[in-house]
Amino acid sequence: MPDPYAEVTEEKYATVAAALFSVTRHPLGTLLLSGPCPRCSVTIAVPVVTSIFKSGGTNVSEDESSLTTKRYETIVCNCEEVHPGRPEGLSGCGAYWQLEIVEDGQ
Numbered sequence: 001m002p003d004p005y006a007e008v009t010e011e012k013y014a015t016v017a018a019a020l021f022s023v024t025r026h027p028l029g030t031l032l033l034s035g036p037c038p039r040c041s042v043t044i045a046v047p048v049v050t051s052i053f054k055s056g057g058t059n060v061s062e063d064e065s066s067l068t069t070k071r072y073e074t075i076v077c078n079c080e081e082v083h084p085g086r087p088e089g090l091s092g093c094g095a096y097w098q099l100e101i102v103e104d105g106q
Contacts, residue, residue: 018099021099
């Protein structure tokens with residue numbers, strides 16, 4: 001029986017995700033984080049936008065040639081597994097956590 005839907009977080013969620021998620025860098029300033037949700041264990045994929053571009057391709061985010069940058073992103077389970085009690089129109093089990101994203105400027 002799947003976990004019931006609950007908007008919850010626990011400190012261990014970030015630790016588990018940091019250990020098990022993989023990161024794929026996509027063109028145009030997007031990272032794809034993927035791995036098992038620390039609460040329901042269903043594999044999820046979460047896009048994270050790292051750069052924003054103006055018309056004409058001008059980058060308006062942090063200078064990508066800079067030294068290592070660190071920031072935190074709120075990650076939310078977006079699985080399609082059935083979780084009893086999930087509100088209509090939502091996905092996931094309700095779990096969320098803060099994940100530290102470290103980029104090396106490449």
